[in-house]
Amino acid sequence: MSELRRIVEALLFLSPDAVSVADLAEATGCDTDEVATALAELDRQYAPGERGLQLKRVAGGIALATDPVAEEAARRLLAKPRTPPLTPAQAETLAIVAYLQPVSRPEITRIRGVAAESASATLEERGFIEEAGRSQFGAVLYRTTDLFLRLFGLESLKGLPEVAEWDPSPEEEAELRDRLLRAGEQRAGDAAGV
Amino acid sequence: MSELRRIVEALLFLSPDAVSVADLAEATGCDTDEVATALAELDRQYAPGERGLQLKRVAGGIALATDPVAEEAARRLLAKPRTPPLTPAQAETLAIVAYLQPVSRPEITRIRGVAAESASATLEERGFIEEAGRSQFGAVLYRTTDLFLRLFGLESLKGLPEVAEWDPSPEEEAELRDRLLRAGEQRAGDAAGV
């Protein structure tokens, strides 16, 4: 099998969108005729019924796509909400958003005492939280989604458990947000000194 | 060609992460032996040098990846390197996390002798490490991710050499000890005379 065919196959695999013959030629340093020959070889390899993937001609070029034979299994594997156990960072971030929404990322960071970029990105990607406008300082605000309520079996946000139940110092009367921020600052200071 | 093999190929193509045999079995409604047979068929199809793609055992599962033969063209087409190399500070921090996980940032700092903030932040941003709870003093603990295993071509953390393998040889240790202890003797001798 020609090396060009192998390279073209890899490029089509990597590219999220269809790739034109001209772009394939430029990337491989070959001329368009050679690329067309490689594509013809690939066509034979990807003949219908042979593989789980298909070589498709679409607007804008050529793309690899899955064969419909895999549709049902793909839905079972990938279309269900992804609900692996929450990491501690994710649980903390999600709890802050759930109780304080809308809440900005800098505020989450201050409460946790450590940056929350990766946890909030994962929660957003899984559809647990979503953007809810911007704060007066331009920071993105987050709120929880309907999927979040579903996955936690909640009718509404009113169903969240009382925080006081988990609070080791319920005698403190200050507002939840202030208490969280104060504890966060303390934690950040202490952790730095350990 | 078996339909199961085609479906498995399609699932591996679609999934953003490595997929375990158990997950493939669940999605396809087959048992793990059947999936293993389908994977063996795929292995033959993806024998080295045959294709532009390869079947990799990484991060506790199976993933499709490109053959390095396509790297130069891929770089031109996608206009980005696969993943930038690690700086020495990042590599050291990553090594400490990989071997000692879960490990806190202060502990990393203690071993390296310099602060690890910037290196650990970069590693987290690149998805190589993630938070894994907190130490008893509230310091964030880190562990490595599946992406780390994938990009380093590891099936699991067991694929890392024993940490003892990196210890200096007895000769090197003896030499270092000798040099330091002689300084210590000098100190004792001189100090006694003060």
Added chain:
Amino acid sequence: MTVAALELDLEVFSGPFDLLLTLVLREEIDLLEVPLAEIVISYLDHLEARGELDLEVATEFLVLIAALLELKSRLMLPRADEELPDFEPGEAAEELLARMLEAQRYRRAAQHLAARLAGEEGVRYRSAPLPPALRRTNLADAGAVYHPRRLGAALGGLLRVPPQLSLGHLTIPRVTTAERLTHLRALLRRGATTFDEAVRGADRVTVAVTLFALLELYKQGEATLTQDEPFGDIAIAPATPRSFVQQVAS
């Protein structure tokens, strides 16, 4: 450039840093005569000239200069074996050795990882978004997989203020610069004094901290210092009218 090649031009020595280190360890140069502060300044000058900080080199430098400082300070201070039996000769060297070996271990592991990553060069995974049909999640399919208690617990954990670190196992911070400053100022209110007088009967740590305090007084312009010969007693005199000292001290 590595730390080893850092060029030094000191009164007692001129050449690369690693040679100095070797000579010190071979006892061919007396560490007491090596001005460590000048080495640090040379390094900072070098950093400034280069305009960037190589963390690996900086680490190596810090480990080495810290080790030298530690050795030198022990050489300078009178020993008090009865008081501090835990500071056996060689113990600091053992500790330093253990740390250097540990750092070395992970430096090698780091090289292995870097080589591994380089070996996977050209192995790329696909990172395309899922086809639209697979991206839609049917809300009706989503069951309750998490318990809300987890959220309350996570938030409760964040409300908890971490316990204060116990420093009970540390014996070093028994004496503070502030305490010794007060002590020195009290002595100076009565007129000129000497360092020996100021540390009479004191242990090693107190002697060291008193020296810090004395340098602080000097920096503030509250005292003048005179030492006739190395290791001789240091004469300390109030530098300003006593009323001013009292004012500062109060």
